[in-house]
Amino acid sequence: MQVVGRSKSGGEEMRMKRIVLLALILVFAGVLVLSHSSVQRTSNGIIAFITDWGSRDWYVGAVKGVALSIFPEATIVDITHDVPPFELEEGAATLWFSSREFPSGTVFVAVVDPGVGTERRPLVVHTENDMFFVGPDNGLFTYVMLDFGVKAVYQITNESFMKPPVSYTFHGRDIFTPTAANLAAGRKVSDVGPEITDYIMFDVGAAYIENGIIYGEVMNHDQYGNLRTNVTRKYVDELGLTFGDRIKLTVEGKTIETVFVNTYGDVEVGEFLTYVASTDQFAIAINWGNAREYFDADIGSEVIIEKIK
Missing domain, CATH: 3.40.50.10790 (S-adenosyl-l-methionine hydroxide adenosyltransferase, N-terminal)
Structure with a gap:
């Protein structure tokens, strides 16, 4: 009876050790998984x-x-x-x-x-x-x-x-x-490597207002020939532009008179328009046309915007 008792106790002890060992393995594995999971890492995958x-x-x-x-x-x-x-x-x-x-x-x-x-x-x-x-x-x-x-x-x-x-x-x-x-x-x-502070950045020209005129430049153009500028909504608001206002617009030295609207369909096909694009920048377009080609404009081309009073 005593031998049988010791065997039962020893078997119980072995089972407990296995349970503890398994628990430790699961905890360790969980730590490894968690360290690479979206909960812990800064990246989202x-x-x-x-x-x-x-x-x-x-x-x-x-x-x-x-x-x-x-x-x-x-x-x-x-x-x-x-x-x-x-x-x-x-x-x-x-x-x-x-x-x-x-x-x-x-x-x-x-x-x-x-x-x-x-x-x-x-x-x-x-x-x-x-x-x-x-x-x-x-x-x-x-x-x-x-x-x-x-x-x-x-x-x-x-x-x-x-x-x-x-x-x-x-x-x-x-x-x-x-x-x-x-x-x-x-x-x-x-x-990944050492931290640095002497990295390269473009010399970005900022838009500005002087004597009621906005001066900026073309920042981007899309496949339709629409021109986005570095003139943000802040400058548009400061100039007081509202829907339907007439504008004297100069791009790359070529001057036209156009209108400030919400979207392309606010003007007839073939007409110029200006608007605040979805990127929150002042933009220039021709409805069903190509403003880039008309002005022969590119990134960096000067843009001058004057509200006609």
Whole structure:
């Protein structure tokens, strides 16, 4: 009886040890899962791409394959791959306009990179609204940094965030995308490399009002030829523009008289109009026409707006 009793006690003790061991394993596994879960990580699992690669070649497919190989649960978004080749300011504006609509924690891969393979640095910009922008140090992140604020900027040097071997001509695949995928999966942004403060930004000209006239410049144009300017709603309100007001408008030295309205259909087909676009910027268009072609305007073209009294 005593032997049987000891065996029963020993068996009970073994079961308790197994239960405790299993509980410890589950707790440890839970900690690991939680450390990489959306509850704990700053990122939300979204990786959004904007490039000038176009859709003809294999580049877009390759970077998506890299991202999914590293983080299969990623949600991949194509903002656009049709930024005009090498047009940094166009890319910067497009990135800014689109990124404003994404949730905090999104990781953006932005590649308009004529200096690929040179001494220009690969970066991660962590903005105050907890978004992450991965790409080249060439001014591409100027507008998001100005609007969202900057928590920190890091130079990517940690090879564990890269896809070896790193080519000279495809950093989008070998540095930017694997870094973005690792961040989306929950790795710390501070682990990518050293923090820097001497990053490149565009010299952005600000709009201003002088003697009742707004002076600004073209910031962006779309495929319809509509021109968006750096003149924000604040300046429109300060000038006192309301629906139906007549405007003397000069773009790239060419002057017309037009009207301030809400939308394209407020004027006849072929007529000019000005309005506040969905991006909250003063915009210029021709209903069913192309304002960019008419003015021969481009990014940086001077815009002068005067209310006709």
